[in-house]
Amino acid sequence: MTVIEARGLRKAFGATIALDGVDLRVEEGRILGLIGPNGAGKTTALNAILGLTPYQGELKVLGRNPWTERDQLMRDVCFIADVAVLPRWIRVSQALDYVAGVHPRFDRAKAEGFLAKTTIRSASKVRELSKGMVAQLHLALVMAIDARLLVLDEPTLGLDILYRKQFYDSLLNDYFDRSRTIIVTTHQVEEIQNVLTDLMFINRGRIVLNCSMEEVESRYVEVTVHPEQVAAARALKPIHDRQALGRSILLFDLMTLDKVNRQQLAAFGDTRTPSIADLFVAVMGNPAGAAQGAPR
């Protein structure tokens, strides 16, 4: 079933266009990474999905209009906007009490179970916790809510690598299943490479790439080219060309190549699937590549 469906989603702040006719469709059971440079419209898109901002165009989240039916929608949707949004004055026990009091799908025992694995004490106030512990607490609260859609906007910003790793591990092992859907934005793209099932690049309010991770694997190839083959390889119009340790690394979009050229690639050097970070740089820095990766 479709969790999010948007058609012609637009949002402007004065003269600045944050979302410029976005079409997107997210199915149940996916983990979608929404990647884009600063100011690309990621947060605006998420805010529209969460009913935090009015918009133009058509948008349905779990079959509801998020702006007009926000109160009902929030029973099935949960989000972490940023690491630093838990109120600093609240005690851990009070946060549990409050969420248990207002949320029909919150399982308090589950949240306490998550917290028992951390060093967070229930009498502590949020202001006494480290940034990483606040993120753990927030994640414990959110994972104990039986939501159908979880939206994470830079959930690990400012956390050290141990907490970041742990964060995504818990999310995958203790929370995610085929009936839930997760959307995540982050700048630390390499860390979520193995977490995602779907990838979406957004730039200047437009979607420039939208595909599943399997498609990324079958469509893009990165070749570390033998020095003597560089000229021949470049003739096939890679979407990106970079130098590393004196070798040329070329990134090809197989959809732009015919069958013969595809077979040639292996002869140029070692081939592998590009990392999301390299693909991002290639697609964002290459207007031609951007046009080819237009929304499906």
Add this chain to the structure above:
Amino acid sequence: MNTESNPVPESFDSQPIAPAAISPTQPFYWSVRRELWENRSIYIAPLAVAAVILFSFLISSIHLPSKMRAALALDPMQQQELIGKPYNFVALSIMATAIIVGIFYSLDALHSERRERSILFWKSLPVSDLTTVLSKASIPIVVLPLLAFAITIATQWIMLLVSTAVLLASGQSVATVWTHLPLFQMSLMLFCHLLGVHGLWYAPFYGWLLLVSGWARRAAFLWAALPLLAIGVVEKIVFNTSHFGALLASRLTGGAEGAALTGSASMHPMTYLALGRFLSSPGLWIGLAVAAAFLAAAVRLRRYQGPI
């Protein structure tokens, strides 16, 4: 709610949890409790004032026996005034404290959640903007008057018991104190005054303060006060009248309606009559309508607001 204390469930497999039934009033109840967690001054301030007064009263009760002996010489009206004086002082002090707390609370209520960005957390939970704004409005309009009432009554009774003990210990009769102190009538009057004037009659002020706190990015107090001043000044220059100022003043002082409610309440049977007159006065209902309009605007505003 699931309160079983099962510390570490072995498997976190997500069998569907049957949604716990949550009545519509529950988010409101928890939101009010949340306000009390965040703003502990709501009850600490009046309690502290009561404690200070009690402490001073305890010390001054050394002089109580001699004061009572002197009071016996006075006529009954003066006796009643003298004996009732500290009790009224308690009520007035706690009332004033409650008003100050209410003003500061209201100016901060919808501002602090945007300042500390926690509004994004509150908005991630299924609690509507209406519930949130109403729970915040209920603090100065209902909770503070009720708290002030309870704390005042408790303090007055402790004072009466202390006086009784001191007088008995010094071998004097306690009859004068008990007969000249209409505590039940005073309580009834206090209750009507607190809920009527401090709650309902002042509601438009609190509505206005909440609206400004939800709108202003900084200096909420200035934004709350300056427009009122500006309206008064413009009116004075353009029409050379001061109706707006008079309106505010009459609202602040409780107006004729409020005075009727409070003044006549000391005569016990009149209270119900005055209460009826107060409740049917157009001033009260116009004020409540204005308060409702301010709160509706605050609810609408909160929908669009993010952190500042």
